[in-house]
Amino acid sequence: MKRFCLTLDLKNDPELIAAYEFYHAKENIWPEIANGIKxxxxxxxxxxxxxxxxxxxxxxxxxxxxxxxxxxxxxxxxQKEWAALMEKFQQRLAFAKPGELWVEMKSIFQLN
Incomplete structure (x- = not known):
């Protein structure tokens, strides 16, 4: 199994943040999205x-x-419909590459 950690910012607007969290609540996520991810x-x-x-x-x-x-x-x-909807809430990081939304984070420490 592999593990990836990615980061992204939301627009600094309490209403947009609340809406983003609403769409990601287990009872509100579109079934096609969860199935497509898996x-x-x-x-x-x-x-x-x-x-x-x-x-x-x-x-x-x-x-x-x-x-x-x-x-x-x-x-x-x-998935494209979901991605377009999520873009309303998301803000690219200043250091993201062109076309990159979620930025992969580098692992720097693990306690095993």
Whole structure:
């Protein structure tokens, strides 16, 4: 199993942040989104927030590659619609590469 941690910011607007959290509540997430995520080799996904900063933790199958996995996900039902909706809430990080939304974080410490 692989683990990836990614980060992204939300727009600094309490109403938009509340709406983002609403859409991500277990009872509100579109079923096609959860199914599409799993169909791409992502086993678990968690998103944490502090202020406007988000952190996403993915646990994936061993052969999962981030870019190809996300590209594959976008081909699943309603994923492009979901991504367009989420872009209303999200703000790219200043150091993100062109076209990059979620930025992969580097692991610098592990306690085993």
């Amino acid at each position: 169909a791409c080799g992502i086993l678990t996904m968690e998103i944490y927030r502090v202020a406007t900063r988000l952190m996403m933790i993915l646990e994936t199958e061993d052969n999962f590659e981030l870019k190809t996995g996300f590209d594959k996900m976008l081909q699943k039902p309603r």
